[in-house]
Amino acid sequence: MSEQFEPVIVGFTCNWCSYRAADAAGTARVKYAPNVRLIRLMCSGRLDPTFVMKALAGGADGVMISGCHPGDCHYIEQNYKALRRFLLLRRTLKGFGVEPERIKLIWASAAEGMRLAHEIDSFVEEVRKLGPLNWPTWKDDQHKAEPVMEVTA
Amino acid sequence: MSNKPKFAMYWAASCGGCEIAVLNIHEKILDVDANFDVVFWPVAMDAKYHDVEAMEDGSILLTLFNGGMRNDENEAIARLLRRKSKILVAFGSCATEGCIPGLANLSPVEELFDIAYHTVSTNNPHNIHPQTSFEVPEGTLTLPTMNPIVKTLAQVVDVDYYMPGCPPESHQIAAVIDLVIQVLQGKAQLPPKGSYIGAGNSTVCDECKRDRNVKTITAFKRIQEVAPVDPKLCILEQGVPCNGPATRSGCNARCPTVGAQCIGCYGPAEGVIDYGARLITAFASVVDAREPAEIEAILDGIPDPTGQFYRFNLADSLLRASTKAWKKNGH
Amino acid sequence: MSAEEKTPKEKIGVYVCHCGTNIAGMVDVVGVRDWAQEHLGKDGVVISRDYKFMCSSLGQELIEKDIKELGLTRVVVAACSPHLHEKTFRTAAERAGLNPYLTELVSIREQVSWVHTDKAVATEKSKSLVAGTVKRIVYNEALEKLKVPINPNTLVVGGGIAGIQAALEIANGGFHVYLVEREPSIGGHMAQFDKTFPTLDCSACILTPRMVEAGTHPNITLLTWSEVMNVSGYIGSFNVTIKKKARFVNEELCTGCGICMEKCPLKVIDDVYEAGLGFRKVIYTPFAQAVPKYPVLDKPNCTYFKNGKCKACEKFCPTNAIDFNQQDETLNVEVGNIILATGYDLFDAGKVTNYGYGRLANVFTSMEFERLCNASGPTNGEITLRDGKTKPESVGIIHCVGSRDKNFNNYCSTICCMQSLKFAHIVKERTGANVYEFYIDMRTAAKSYDEFYQRILEEGTLFVRGKVAEVTDAARNPGEEGKLIIQVEDTLAGKQRRIPVDMVVLSSGIEPRADAKQTGKLFGISCSSDGWYIERHPKLDPVTTMTEGILIAGCASGPKDIPSSVSQGAAAAARVLDKILQKEVELEPIRASVDEAKCSGCRICNNLCPFNAISFIDDLAVTRINPALCQGCGTCVAACPAGAINGTGFSNEQIFAQIDGILMAV
């Protein structure tokens, strides 16, 4: 493997447009950077900023959020909520010293496998430039007692 | 020594408000005295560190521990009391989530010094900073070592229960003391380990008497721009970023009741693992705009999102500290 | 203590597919298999296998066997995209007695082997994706599909040809239909046309029988002069509130003899049916063949209502059917499905100011022209200029008015080319005038359309290819006086032309209904950026929407000619019949639900659901989610500041665990 830094990126896709775009890229054998690992949600509106925090805290160097183009949301208008959360999340992460470029929002329709692939490639390059984030794992931690961890929203 | 169960209360890096809140239960204090043998409670009585060390492990039934983990001494006592106590309660915001002093995690310790010992009123031409060990003519003086970041009690030792609030409301403290006494008398059961006690499972809105409507926010405002707020209407709907929707109930919505926004001192609701994220998503969800430019313009109404959303919870959030803070400290 | 030390809750089987060489060619399948076995044991993986083709019957049997013999409680298949084979493997697991929602697919083909080039890296990525899904699936719940009964009644909104067709199909199928139309008569735009392309048969002649059939069908309740006010409920059981506007005519007594219309002393311009060219009485039916036959009294214009005198209609009505005290009435109907055939609005040609409509008397809109040449129209089919007598010697027909024009509508209105050709034929036939067609592209794609085009060419109509810049009456050259001059760049000849004519017909495009958005909100469906309703799938599912139980037909989803509108009406009806015959529908159990003990009633989520699934219970001060209306997007789950909303299938625990998994060191 190459010497250069290979960022680890967690990607969230909606079930209808962006995940299908990834399928399309596959079917068309479009080659793109292997650094992004996708997690499928039903809609970009499901994207809870907690997911992004968890990914960064868990060692991701960047996070990609993707959904249907504005106006084309499978659920009518939920991707606008994703957009708003993304913008506020990015502002908040600035305060943590996380470069805004590490979080990217990408719109891709089910047909845009090529586009998704290109976006991923350029995102990986951006994050590569920023270098590793490797958030500390806080080894000193005693975890909170199990029951609390397991009651979740 | 009496054979009453042993009780201890301790303050680590804290403001003392938790102690005052306990004293504010007034005559209830006597119940504690009647049912417990208070073996360690700096604010209320004398006892010695090595007396505690001398105790058998697990010989203290109940320890209410407040204050955050700001330096190595805080941690040392946390470990000691964990060892000695059957039930260790993280008491108050500092111990449960880091509280306001946790905001220090946004900057490296060095910066705390650089600022504190070079303020406008400080005359420090030789750039003197306190030293953990310093030779005076007569000998060596030592000071505790600051942690690179503020930690919560649970990040240092295993915690049995959490009692949130800055400080916990006295009526809640009284209630918890009643519960424990009832348990001692076999009239009640302890909640499962890890439970939050002396607080509700919902959020502040649950206890807030203000009228609420379907929410859409066209502009965020600062409290001084709108005060006095409409006495009836939800403060958030008046544009003031009130943390009530995401903040654990239990305080009777004190601040909104007197026309001030909730600042979140009771921390996240049951089971939430990142308090700030709940506010980010909630506030963003009700912003009434679709174009990035419009959205950004509305978000400009929150000048300090990180502080707004993690005011009390930073040290217990998923990220816990800014890159500046931990990178500098070579994590 | 951390999850690792606990004994695993579930018994998980991992199955890695070679997909021939599709996957195995780029991913070390055996490596992935062994890694899962070795490193994911603590998460509950008890067996990890690889197989050439997991989706083959043998592959599926492998899984079923393990479920039975090893007592697997979860199945993870690393193969192709879930959109391809999720169902396959879930069904297989179900055969072996495992709830289908306890099986998950990991896409290591579309997302790995087909798109990456370095085998080591691809293998590594596959491992982490598998790890993610293994950790996630521990938190999967056994879900049951929601079953809701289907009320056999259907609501059809819009009495145009698409709506009529849909209503008839269902009614003939033996089920009841409420057909709601806001005009006094059904028939829609088609009823206004004279002839229909390309066959040139008389519009009324083919439409009327259908209208009558719909009007008299025992299974159809016709509700004209009526509008839907409110819709609640969900597929299978909608509750619809309909306002029946007062006609001031008692339908029980009225025989439709028409005497009231004769006797009514007051005429007003008919902007709707006659496109403003003709007149109608104040008590009227829009046209002779109107269905139902009962007239409507136009209250704002009625002399009696204005100054308390007249009542001519009442005096002469032989059956005392006139009722000045009639009030609007609202009725509630329960239906299982709703078909929206709300049609289109005509583009307002006046907006294209340089074509002079409204300023230059002899510029006509296509609808005006339809009325002009309609035998039952204001001129009894005589094609004349505005003065009502002069026959035009030359007519210019301009295409794409308001269509394919970034100033107005970008889309092609589909029907204008053929409509214009039809006009050209009629003009020639009736007046022998010279006809010019100004077009950008000639679009005559459907069956026997192009033949019609050829025919018109042969008839001697002159075609000028180019977008008309201007229509003016400012004469510059000899021969232009008193004419309308059409300024156009002839892109074939490559030169500017000024063509003087007597009459100009603007072939206006068609637009979404002005109130399409409100209507969409009322029924919980959405419009695309240009305002047409969005289909569930533009190709494979054109007559259903994202909202279960709400279907669309005809021009509601975009410009269509009559044949397509009719087939869409029929298609929508077929879908409805299918649902009715199933008696109940199964809904995906991916749903959100509120933990009312945790809900603080902050109402953050109340505005977030476009499907109206979220409602606030005032007296309890909590929010509830209607599972049948919920589409499972999870937006409210992500929004709840109290973490009080849970989303099945994509719960926080599941996603958190998956994040941990894919970030696991491999």
Next chain:
Amino acid sequence: MTQRISIDPITRLEGHGKIDIFLDDKGDVANSYFQIPELRGFERFCVGRPVEEMPLLTNRICGVCPEAHHMAAAKAADAVYHVDPPRTAKMLRELLYMAFYATDHTTHFYALGGPDFIMGPDAPVAERNILGVIHKVGLEIGGKVIQMRKYGHTVVEMIGGRKVHPCTSIPGGITKILSEDERKQIEEMGRWAIDFALFTIQAFKDIVLANKTYLDLIVGDVYTHRTYYMGLVDANNKVNFYDGKVRVVDPDGKEFCKYEAKDYLNHIEERVEPWTYLKFPYLKNVGWKGFTDGKDSGVYMATPLSRLNASDGMATPKAQAAYEEFYATLGGKPVHQRLAIHWARLVELLYAAEHWVELATDPEITSPNVHKVPTEIPTEGVGIVEAPRGTLTHHYTTDERGVLTKVNLIVGTTNNYAPIQMSTNKAARSLIKGGNVNEGLLNMVEMAFRAYDPCFGCATHSLPGQMPLEITIRNPDGEIVDVLKQFVE
């Protein structure tokens, strides 16, 4: 050979204060160091926050006197926005503050300082606590003390929203509008508080002043330091807790300077020592001359006694009478004996109660006009109030959005850090001779210490009345030679 004695307030082991005494070869005190081993860095992490949050954030500096920080922050924020809150808003803030003062002074007198006198310095240590006090002067007093604290907290909660960490003061005023019903209750409680204050002063006179030994103790030399004194005064140079100018008098009682909050930097400077986390403020125009008193040393004191010394009297009649009696008894201004702080505190208690009623009966107190929306661009501002433990200064600089770019805080007790270091040092020197550690040392040092009611970091209150100390005497090899304990086990 040097011996080292550490006096370790064991109950504050995580370190709000620790005294190290070094003895020389002769066994006399070579030097002593009072260390504050904690820093939380508010000056750093408040930067970046919106200025209106300061009354909420800085509360958390001290849970014992959050009201003081709340007020100083609110006033500084007003100044940052160049806005003058409506009269009612200012009165409500001050009313809250009076109730807090009455509570805090009560707590200190009965639970912390009082026992030294009421029980007598030579009484068995175990009895010198609030329980002992109640025992001696009767149970009903115990009840009254609790009642007083309850009333105080009730008022704080009514106006401030919460018993601890009030939340209602904002730039331009306050968010709370007082109802007539609430006003009535507050007035009644205030009247009760006046009686309680008078009663307390009487008790002090009967028990302490009537007793020659106690009186000598107060006027004795061990606790005397001739320093500068600082306090906030109103237009007539009367003591004021919430507003006015800072006045400093020299050791002879002459006015040394009088400045407005915004000018504090011309008068105050802070020194950093490498062996403690807390800074030492001093008078800039006199300069730092080390831990020594007298006219040439910039060391000053800011306590109830200082406020009385720095003023020309009290603004309410009964308190003024008590003020005059105070100086008549102690031989005129200024009073340098530290133990007189206890008495001075009671004079202030009476003033707080009287002013409480004055404010509660002002016709405008229930006016809804409690806030003025700031219109100016925020820039910079200083807010000063008198915390029970000394002059409290908040100084903020913000950007044009009112987001903090600079924060400077000089906390009440900090003012007295040098004097306390001196007092404990002096007590040690006078009581440790030739290596003999006088048994009374602990008690005397403790009394010296406690008179200031120190509130380090900023919470060193100790109930019931004990600053429990232990002295460990080690030889140079660190072996324990002797351990002196305050409490008989």
